[in-house]
Amino acid sequence: xxxxxxxxxxxxxxxxxxxxxxxxxxxxxxxxxxxxxxxxxxxxxxxxxxxxxxxxxxxxxxxxxxxxxxxxxxxxxxxxxxxxxxxxxxxxxxxxxxxxxxxxxxxxxxxxxxxxxxxxxxxxxxxxxxxxxxxxxxxxxx
Amino acid sequence: xxxxxxxxxxxxxxxxxxxxxxxxxxxxxxxxxxxxxxxxxxxxxxxxxxxxxxxxxxxxxxxxxxxxxxxxxxxxxxxxxxxxxxxxxxxxxxxxxxxxxxxxxxxxxxxxxxxxxxxxxxxxxxxxxxxxxxxxxxxxxxxxxxxxxxxxxxxxxxxxx
Numbered sequence: 001x002x003x004x005x006x007x008x009x010x011x012x013x014x015x016x017x018x019x020x021x022x023x024x025x026x027x028x029x030x031x032x033x034x035x036x037x038x039x040x041x042x043x044x045x046x047x048x049x050x051x052x053x054x055x056x057x058x059x060x061x062x063x064x065x066x067x068x069x070x071x072x073x074x075x076x077x078x079x080x081x082x083x084x085x086x087x088x089x090x091x092x093x094x095x096x097x098x099x100x101x102x103x104x105x106x107x108x109x110x111x112x113x114x115x116x117x118x119x120x121x122x123x124x125x126x127x128x129x130x131x132x133x134x135x136x137x138x139x140x141x142x
Numbered sequence: 143x144x145x146x147x148x149x150x151x152x153x154x155x156x157x158x159x160x161x162x163x164x165x166x167x168x169x170x171x172x173x174x175x176x177x178x179x180x181x182x183x184x185x186x187x188x189x190x191x192x193x194x195x196x197x198x199x200x201x202x203x204x205x206x207x208x209x210x211x212x213x214x215x216x217x218x219x220x221x222x223x224x225x226x227x228x229x230x231x232x233x234x235x236x237x238x239x240x241x242x243x244x245x246x247x248x249x250x251x252x253x254x255x256x257x258x259x260x261x262x263x264x265x266x267x268x269x270x271x272x273x274x275x276x277x278x279x280x281x282x283x284x285x286x287x288x289x290x291x292x293x294x295x296x297x298x299x300x301x302x303x
Binding site for chain 2: 062063064065066067069074075077079080081082083084085087088091092093094097099100101102103104118119121122123
């Protein structure tokens with residue numbers, strides 16, 4: 001339930017990949033609870049991605065040896081309808097990718113985020129991919 | 143089929159090039175947009191990331207690639223454009239002046255080519271991401287000009303009537 005309309009929301013999730021034990025195709029899927037009312041919807045406008053050393057929690061986004069893709073699943077469907085590359089996002093200046101239009105999450109639709117590595121993680125460091133979904137929750141207008 | 147109208151889309155293709163790739167070597171991938179008869183896809187920008195076999199950004203090395211996109215039977219844009227330039231930008235993204243339009247049953251093909259006269263010195267993967275949206279095709283109401291999805295009827299005029 002929102003406290004203001006619309007209400008800014010940032011949903012954060014992390015995916016850990018162990019060095020030497022994360023071959024190609026290893027994926028981590030997390031569920032995000034949006035806690036919205038039946039007359040509310042969540043709109044996700046952008047996502048930011050960061051890669052951390054999973055031991056020290058130091059940001060190693062620009063130098064990390066990782067190639068990965070991200071999948072967003074809203075309810076039963078993938079939105080966008082395909083996995084997309086996360087490598088360029090972490091290495092871009094802002095570390096943020098804005099969607100061309102918002103991803104809509106309706107009432108009772110679980111929101112899941114999947115991170116899948118496309119190359120084996122063998123750089124000598126345990127990695128953590130941190131994803132923040134930047135959105136808002138608002139009352140549905142008619 | 144869109145699950146929402148409009149629906150954001152990011153189409154990613156991966157193009158692998160071995161060490162000692164010669165000039166003019168290309169790799170073409172096809173993107174399936176899975177759109178319906180009354181839907182269209184608009185591509186607004188493209189991002190490029192070039193990684194070596196260990197998943198490390200190649201930076202200024204081994205990035206002399208070009209991209210060419212074919213929609214249906216035509217090239218859009220007409221000519222190929224530099225992928226290395228986009229890869230080396232701070233935001234790694236190039237925004238098109240106008241969106242690329244993909245209609246029903248039009249295949250979208252992405253061709254990446256090694257352009258340098260010298261052979262490439264490392265195995266790399268060129269990852270191209272197109273930022274797009276999928277939506278129902280709108281038409282304009284004859285009475286008031288309001289845009290509305292095909293087959294829905296104009297909401298404004300219906301209200302007036």
